[in-house]
Amino acid sequence: MRVILSMAAMALMGSACLGAEARPRFDFGPAGDIRVIADGSAIYFTGFGLRVIKPGWSGTLADQAAADPQGISKHAERGAVTYTMTLKGDGVSFRLRQTVARTPTSVRIGYMLTPDRDVPVETVMLQGAMPVAPHAGRTRYVVASAAINSARCPATLPENRILYGGPADWMAFSAPGVEALVIEPEGLSLQFQDDRAFNRQEFALLATAGGGNLTANRPVRFGMTLRFITREALDARERDARRNDVSGIATGDSRKLSISAVTCDRTRVRACETVEASVALAATYANPFDPNEISVDAEVITPTGRKLRAPGFFGVAMRVERTESSERLRVAGKPGFRVRYTPREVGEHRMVIVVTDRTGTVRSRAVTLTVTRGSSPGFVGVSRKTPAYFAFDSGKPFIAIGENVCWASGPSPLSMYEAWFAGLGKAGGNWARLWLAYNEKGMEWSALPTPRPGTGTYAGLGRYALDNAWRLDEIVRMAEKNGIYLMLCIGTYGEFTEGGFFNEGMWVSNPYNKANGGPCATPAEFWTDPTARKLYKQRLRYLIARYGHSPNVFAWEFWNEVPPTPEQARWVAEMAAYVKQHDPHGHLVSTTYGNEDVWKCPDIDFTMTHMYGQAGNTPVFTDQIVAHTRDHRRYGKPYLLAEFGVDWQAPDSKWDPRGTGANMHNGAWAGLLAGGAGTAMVWWWDSYVHPNNLYRVFTPVRRFADAVDWQAEPLSPVANIVVQTAPGAPETFKDLVVSGSIEWGMPASDRYTILHDGRVLGGPIAMAIGSPGRSNPLELPTKLTYVVDLERPTTVALRLGQVCTRATMVIAVNGETRLARELTAGEPGAGPWKSSRKLEQYNVWVSQYDEDIPLELPAGKHEIEVRNTGGDWFQIASITLPGYQSSRYPDVTALALSGEKTLLMWIHNRESSWRTDYDGKTPTTLEGLRVTVPVRRAGRWDVEWWNTRSGQVIRREVVETREGSLLLLPPPLERDYAVRARLAE
Structure with missing residues (x-):
């Protein structure tokens, strides 16, 4: 991250030395920015002010120090001074209220920043500069978080300029001869870095209050206390903090191998309840996470004679200390080895603990577990009866209804997950996707200092962050409490890249990178290097051991959006086979992205894709959802649309500022009724779903799904549904916009026939067109063809999107x-x-044109071919056909699934979209519609019409088939309805 600092206060330093007479100084500018923090003339920091940073660290959006002096008010009351002002920049204004309360040796500063509109930001940040000359090699800094970090400010520029990054209870700086400065953040994460990397003679302290999308008129609150204390007092603080420090935990042993005790938290349980066994042992090992040094396993014989092996794990109990603005994890017990096992069978299970180190193997006495019948439906798997869907061990169907909830950026992640899961579960949501990649739930990342640090006490390759591991324990418990099933996504593509639109590239700090002591000189080597594969399996073993006991772990997902290559596909097959061999509870396995080799792998249980528009180019995603879902049906596995949003570059709140949830609603119903195994999983959980309480979207879908017996018979998508207006109405035509949905990659077809009812044959539609001269000419199509049939002469418009290089x-x-x-x-x-x-x-460079290219065409049938003959790639985002869509085929989508005795359908007025709501319009209510849907069995059908907003049945009727179809007459259609029909007995 590179943010240019001003050094306005450098002149204040003069010839001051650190040994000058002590007198705490907190000098404020007219806007409330802190000009100087010093002990006497010994300066610690200058230029400490608030800035709002643009996405991608592309510049400053608003700066406190640049506030208009005429618009600043300053008010003193009850020992505190309050500054109020407006910070302006790029079409948005922020109202800032800052309160300053002083004592002789400290100052507490509280901030409340409120935008006047929704705005995406990289972060809200306080930033100060520490001069290098008096501090380099002399001043010690101490950070207290889950672990204590202590070092001196480096004398010369280190290889890793990030000296610390993450949440902290406090951070202190102790210069020789003067008192120490302690900074206690509230709602802030800290980063201390060496800006000599940017040719500035400064260390920089960045205090960030999160980022993402800030919501209009919703304040962001944070603060900090600055205080001076003696060095002796700092030493005492540090000693006290180390008592609860994760980094102080002993992770090795050199005693003779033995088991002294195995203590189970219970020996009588109901089926699908977990037994945790604590194992007191002695052994010889240096790394408790490496099963080649020490392995702890439970050998189990079930009542039916099955033999299972449950791996154990090393961990430590912790507790949460909460303040008004943050939470901290503290060690609350002794570290040790544990085994978690969840019996499925009723009866007596015989368990023996087996411990192996390099000196040999020892076995415990057998423990008998008595298992009685319980109410749990069990673990989720693929349905044996209807393999396009999921089902519990009990046979009860599982329809995944939920969202991504991938990380919690902020100082109180557990509190955030509590709120998110409570909202999701109460509304009937039952599925969430979590990332375990270098965030507050990650296991393995490079230790500090590193340029792109993760959140937590990471210890490098092959060792795991025990604070994060315990935090994930708690999140799994929250999921169990709220009836939510978690897909744990272990890694993401950013671990193998640099830069990126979201600055997501993290290869520089990947512990597998040879520059960080890992085995891989390049990201590509990760998939083939034997040491890298061995270490990844070690991490899989730890995850299986620690979290695999829970039925609420839905699936292991290896990767987020890693493009499949032959090497990566072979890697996925190898790791999937490893999980199937070592996970005694048999969880589902998948990954993204996939290709033919990945999806046909027998150990990959279900397929997935992700779907977004670009810059608001797709009002309705139904056609793309249908194309993706039905394409994936050929693999004979369940399919999930696991990420979904209006715009991959911006949060859905940008396009839905009033929080109507129209696109989320449409995606949920389209995802399910197109034949997927669940809803389309919306992405923007923290900045969109939760602030707008859009959990309500899930409730009617859950009620409808619960009313269907998905196990009763196989259901297949229905083709040739006809939706027509009442006969006799005159035919009119309106404009049709057809958008691409495959932003990148080779499509199944590069030829698209656009029909007058709005459907497109040959989709999903690609956007990117590559030249034949690219390094991988099979990665993208070199041409796209659009077939149209014009009723009259018109001007067609092709929308030019992005261009790469040339x-x-x-x-x-x-x-x-x-x-x-x-x-x-x-x-x-x-x-x-x-x-x-x-x-x-x-x-x-990738440039966004957003330019319409007109083509004047006569009436008749035409083939429009767009080709790339040289260079890199460009996009055709959409094609607009004026006066093309016939009123005989109203702008309505009807999706249906049918079996011998079941018909499920969603009927959607396509004007009911996020775009209509964004434009402040109301969908045209369509009356007199006639929907003809083929069914497999003739007879009388009991038909229910469902309100998709309330989840209530609004009409029941009996309809008899005519010539193999049901003729359904919907109520007046403003937005959408769902239909559930059963063949009458």
């Missing part, structure tokens, strides 16, 4: 070239594009 766009109509144009990309403002971003890992 490309040659050739457009032909019916084989005749209409346009040949060289496209370029570059820095913002350097060309005809609207915006640009640089892909640092490839050192190329």
Whole structure:
């Protein structure tokens, strides 16, 4: 992260030395920014002010020090001074209220920042500069978090400029000859870095209050206390903090191998309840996480004679200390080895603990576990009866209804998960996806200092963050309490990249990187290197041992959005086989992304894709959802649309500022009724779903899903549903916009026939067109063809989206070239594009054109071919066809699933979209519609019409088949209805 600092206060230093006479100084500027923090003339920090940073660290959006002096008010009352002002920048204003309360040796500063509109930001930040000359090599800093970090400010620029990063109880700086400065953050994370990397003679302290999308008129509150204490008092603080320090836990042993006790938390349980065995042992090992040094396992014989092996894990109990603005984890017990086992069978289970180190193996006496019948439905697996869906051990169907809840950015992650899961579970949601990649739940990352630090007490390759591991224990318990089943996504593509649109590239700090002591010189080596594969299996073993006991762990997902290569596909197959061999509870396994090799792997249990629009180019995603879902049906496995949003570049709140949830609602119903095993899983959980209480979207879907016996018979998508207006109405035509949905990759087809009812044959539609000369010419199509049939002469518009580096766009109509144009990309403002971003890992520019390219066409049938003949790639985001869609086929989508005796359907007025709500419009109510849907069995059908907002049945009727179909007459259709029909007995 690179944010340019001003050193306005450097002149204040003069010839001051650190041994000058002590007198605490907190000098404030007219805007409330802290100009100087010093003990006498010994300066610790200067220029400590508030800034709002643009996404991607692309600049400052608002700066406290630059506030208009005429708009600042200052009010003193009850020993405190309050500053109020407005900070302006790029079309948004922030109201800042800052309160300052002083004592002779301290100052507490509280901030309340309120935007006047929704705005995406990288972070809200306080930042100060520490001069290098008097502090380098002399001043000691101490950070108290889950572990104590203590070091001197480096004398010379270190290889890793990030000296500390993450949440902290407090951070202190102790310079020779003067009192120590202690900073106690409230609602802030801290980062201390060496800015000599940017040719500035400063250390920088960044205190960040989170980022993402700030909501209009919703204040962000944070603060900090600055105090001076003696060095002796600092030493006492440090000693006290180390008593509860994770980093002080002993992780090795050198005693003779033995088991002194095995203590189970209970020996009588109901089926699918967990037994935890604590194992008191002595052994010889240096790394308790390495099963080659020490392994602890439970050998179990079930009542039916099955033999299971449950791996054990090393951990330590912790507790949470909470303040008004933060939470901290504290060690609350002795470290040791534990085994968690969840019996499924009723009867007596015989368990023996087996411990192996490099000197040999010892076994415990057998423990008998008595298991009685319980009420739990068991673990989730693939349904044996209807393999397109999931089911519990009991046979009860499991329809996944939920969202991504991937991380909790902030000082109180457990409190955030408590709130999110309570809202989700209460509304009927039952599924959530969590990331375990270098965040507050991650296990393995490079230890500090490192340029891109994770959150937690990471200890490097092959050792795991015990604070994060315990935190994930608690999150799993919260999920169990709220009836939520978790897909644990272990890693993400950013671990193997640099830069990126969201600055998500983290390879520089990946512990597998050879530069950090790992085995891989390049990211590609991760998939083939034997040591890397061995270490990843070690981490899988730990995750299985610690969390696999829970039925509420839905699945292990290896990766988020790692592009499949032949090497990666072989790696996935190897790791999936490892999980199937070592997970005694048999959890589901999947990954993203996948290809034919991945999805056909027998140990991959279900398939997934992710789906977003771009810059608001897709009002309705139903066609794309249908195309993806039905394409994946050929694998004979359940399918989930595991990420979903209006715009991959911005939160859904940008396009839904009033929080109507229209796109989330449509995705939920389309995902389910297109034939998926659950809803489309919305992405923006923290900035969109929770602030707008959009959990309500899940309730009617859950009620509908619970009313269906998904195990009763196989259900298949229904083709040839006809939706028509009442006969006799005159035919009219309206504009049709057809958007691409495959932002990247080779589509199943590059030829798309656009029908007058709005459907597209050949989809899903690709956007990116690559040249034949690219390094991987099979990665993208080199041409796209759109087949249209015009009723009258018109001007068709092709929407040019992004361009990478350069490309040659050739457009032909019916084989005749209409346009040949060289496209370029570059820095913002350097060309005809609207915006640009640089892909640092490839050192190329991607420019956003958002330009309509008109084509005048006569009436009749035409083939429009768009080709890339040279360069890199460009996008055709959409095609607009004026006056194309016939009123005989109203703008309605009808999705249906049917069996011999069951029909499920969703009927959707396509004007009911996020775009209609965003534009402040109301969907046109459609009356007199006639829906003809084929069914497999003739006879009388009991039909229920469901209100998809309330989850209530609003009409019941009996309809008899005619010529193999049901003719359904919907109520007046403003937005959508669902239908459940059963063949009458």
